[in-house]
Amino acid sequence: MIVRTFKAAGDAPVFRTIASREIVSGRDNVGHSLFDTAFPAGRDDCVREGASGGFGAQAHYCVTGEGTVCVDGKCWPLIPETLVAAPACARVRIAADTQMRLCSVFAGDPQEVSAGTLVRSVDDITGTARDVFWGNGQSRRLLVRADGYGFALCQTLGNPETDSPLQYRHHFESCYYVAGSGEYVWQQGRHPIDTNGAGGTVFIMNRNDAHRMVVRDASICLSIFTPPIEGMESHDFSGSAPSSY
Numbered sequence: 001m002i003v004r005t006f007k008a009a010g011d012a013p014v015f016r017t018i019a020s021r022e023i024v025s026g027r028d029n030v031g032h033s034l035f036d037t038a039f040p041a042g043r044d045d046c047v048r049e050g051a052s053g054g055f056g057a058q059a060h061y062c063v064t065g066e067g068t069v070c071v072d073g074k075c076w077p078l079i080p081e082t083l084v085a086a087p088a089c090a091r092v093r094i095a096a097d098t099q100m101r102l103c104s105v106f107a108g109d110p111q112e113v114s115a116g117t118l119v120r121s122v123d124d125i126t127g128t129a130r131d132v133f134w135g136n137g138q139s140r141r142l143l144v145r146a147d148g149y150g151f152a153l154c155q156t157l158g159n160p161e162t163d164s165p166l167q168y169r170h171h172f173e174s175c176y177y178v179a180g181s182g183e184y185v186w187q188q189g190r191h192p193i194d195t196n197g198a199g200g201t202v203f204i205m206n207r208n209d210a211h212r213m214v215v216r217d218a219s220i221c222l223s224i225f226t227p228p229i230e231g232m233e234s235h236d237f238s239g240s241a242p243s244s245y
Helices: none
Strands: 002-003 020-024 033-040 045-046 057-064 067-071 074-079 082-087 094-095 102-109 118-121 131-133 140-142 154-158 162-166 172-185 188-195 201-204 211-226
Touching: 020 172, 033 211, 057 094, 057 154, 067 082, 067 131, 074 082, 082 140, 094 102, 094 201, 102 172, 102 211, 118 140, 154 172, 188 201
Parallel strands: none
Antiparallel strands: 002 201, 020 033, 033 102, 045 094, 057 082, 057 102, 067 074, 067 094, 082 118, 131 140, 140 154, 154 211, 162 211, 172 188, 172 201, 172 211
16 A cells, blocks of 8 residues: 655656646556646646656546646636546647646556547536446546546545445555545555645555545545446445455
């Protein structure tokens, strides 16, 4: 288990002029990287060449704020809970109308990424087959295997006052909490879910760690899976072992 907070993360040059925080590094060896960028109101910037670190796809998720995203010259509104995904070679520009918090993911084998540009919001999938009760909350499966980017990305909601024993034996997962409180507990230790003073907390299951996800206040996290999940998976807590898929 690797734990890292936004406050403690180092800077990384994802965009040409605006610094990002490196939340999950390619050096963590989990098949993906994750960055958190604060765009000041009125600023725009482009993803720099080489930011993918050799991965084949990119995805950018708006946590807060409003603006515009352009991919290879085609533009869409960018509002909270909206995702844009594209091949790593695509030219991506972000323009912030208001102060914006953006999470960027790079993942996928370049030889296996088969998709073009996709724009999808949580509103688009709420109430559909991609809106799955995972066991103690909802998982909005924004990207899954069938989408063709080589990784899965979900907005995962944790219900308050829940304790979920989990282990992902077939995927590397990173959970980046942007809201809520609680803690993760595993064999070697425990660490709080801190989304206030620390600005956000990521738990990286780099050893397919068995763990308990203990949520006190309702939580929101971005869950990244490599290889990607199919999209219909959910957990069963009726057994004695941690639930896995």
